[in-house]
Amino acid sequence: MKEKAIERLLASGIKPSVQRVEIMTYLMTHFTHPTVEEVYKALCPTIKTLSRTTVYNTLRLFSEHNAATMITIDEHRVCYDGDTHPHVHFFCKECGRVFDFMDEPAPVLTQKRDIQGHLVDEMQLYYKGICSDCLAKTEEQKAG
Amino acid sequence: MKEKAIERLLASGIKPSVQRVEIMTYLMTHFTHPTVEEVYKALCPTIKTLSRTTVYNTLRLFSEHNAATMITIDEHRVCYDGDTHPHVHFFCKECGRVFDFMDEPAPVLTQKRDIQGHLVDEMQLYYKGICSDCLAKTEEQKAG
DNA sequence: ATGGGTGCAAAGGATTTGCAACATT
DNA sequence: AATGTTGCAAATCCTTTGCACCCAT
Numbered sequence: 001m002k003e004k005a006i007e008r009l010l011a012s013g014i015k016p017s018v019q020r021v022e023i024m025t026y027l028m029t030h031f032t033h034p035t036v037e038e039v040y041k042a043l044c045p046t047i048k049t050l051s052r053t054t055v056y057n058t059l060r061l062f063s064e065h066n067a068a069t070m071i072t073i074d075e076h077r078v079c080y081d082g083d084t085h086p087h088v089h090f091f092c093k094e095c096g097r098v099f100d101f102m103d104e105p106a107p108v109l110t111q112k113r114d115i116q117g118h119l120v121d122e123m124q125l126y127y128k129g130i131c132s133d134c135l136a137k138t139e140e141q142k143a144g
Numbered sequence: 145m146k147e148k149a150i151e152r153l154l155a156s157g158i159k160p161s162v163q164r165v166e167i168m169t170y171l172m173t174h175f176t177h178p179t180v181e182e183v184y185k186a187l188c189p190t191i192k193t194l195s196r197t198t199v200y201n202t203l204r205l206f207s208e209h210n211a212a213t214m215i216t217i218d219e220h221r222v223c224y225d226g227d228t229h230p231h232v233h234f235f236c237k238e239c240g241r242v243f244d245f246m247d248e249p250a251p252v253l254t255q256k257r258d259i260q261g262h263l264v265d266e267m268q269l270y271y272k273g274i275c276s277d278c279l280a281k282t283e284e285q286k287a288g
Numbered sequence: 289a290t291g292g293g294t295g296c297a298a299a300g301g302a303t304t305t306g307c308a309a310c311a312t313t
Numbered sequence: 314a315a316t317g318t319t320g321c322a323a324a325t326c327c328t329t330t331g332c333a334c335c336c337a338t
Contacts, residue, residue: 017311017318036302051320056303072216076328077302090262101259107269115245117276118234124270125251132261161293161336180328195295200328220303221327 001025012067022046023058027068027082033089033098035079073098073126089124092131101127145169156211166191167202171212171226177233177242179223217242217270233268236275245271 005024009016022043026034034042040055059080062068069081073091079098081089086108088101107123114120130138149168153160166187170178178186184199203224206212213225217235223242225233230252232245251267258264274282 015317019319049320052302053304053321054319057319070219072219075214075216075222078219090259090264092262099262104259112273115234115248115271117279118236118243118273119275119279120234120271120273122272124272126268126270127259127264128266128268129256129262129264131263135261135263159292163294193295196327197296197329198294201294 001029004028008067012062012065014061014065014067019047019050019054020058020061023055024062024067024082027062027080031081031083031100033071033079033081035077037077039080069124071098071124073128086123088127090127090129090131092134093128094130094134097131099131145173148172152211156206156209158205158209158211163191163194163198164202164205167199168206168211168226171206171224175225175227175244177215177223177225179221181221183224213268215242215268217272230267232271234271234273234275236278237272238274238278241275243275 002021002025005021005028006016008028009020009024014020023039026039026042030042032038036052036055036059039059040050040052043055044050059068059070063070063080066084069084071079071081071089073079073089074096076096083100086106088104088106090099090101091097092099104125104127106125109120109123112119112121146165146169149165149172150160152172153164153168158164167183170183170186174186176182180196180199180203183203184194184196187194187199203212203214207214207224210228213228215223215225215233217223217233218240220240227244230250232248232250234243234245235241236243248269248271250269253264253267256263256265
């Protein structure tokens, strides 16, 4: 897996340091849309000297180089997605989790577009609502 | 204008206090996607006792009642849109401004949808890139 | 008088900054 | 040696919370 992570970094024009490879590997094996904090906590055991600053810098670097997608769907926290294929993100307003909707039609941008003189290089479609788990909990409360 | 703001609040099931009417009026006359801070600063002269807390509470209340749209396109700050008709938002990564793209196809949700057991009640399409002004500035720098 | 609305001050969190230490070429 | 990378601590900024006051019903 690390080889693939290194490949992807190089393909995106990013120098593969130890920290960057670990963080990219994490993103490529966890499709949970982790926050900075989650990545940090998960990799601390692996890289004992890891700092939050590095995770912040690295994830930002990835998104700037389109090696990962920065998701701002949650008003409280930014999270990241290692799957750069276009797909819809669903945000649960109750529990704050982010889900992928792979079957929903997602906007695709094959190349940068000029719209009214503005240069568009990224498109994101967000759905929001209540996830099935939280719906079930609400039902339980009514029943109980 | 205030009459229309009051109408809209009542239609959304919100009690029209002095502060709420002023904030809604501001949203209905300024299509700049203001942040909490911008609304606060703009209305301080009008309502001398206005507090940031009230602006936070009020804008949140509006978005919960679909009287305004909360936009999380900018990683740094939440902003609000008084125009609740579906339209695409464009975010300039350089200057942070948010523009409306009225002619782009936007997702429309006429009623809540069930997707894989999740309840979807809101859809937002975000475009990101560099706005025309910032593009021009970059050109200037190259030329100069 | 009662309930909701407002506003202050303080707390809480997420993110950034400055700078020194470090690794790698 | 030179350049870019990392990490700590502090600073900053946005947002929420708790509580008291106030207004309107």
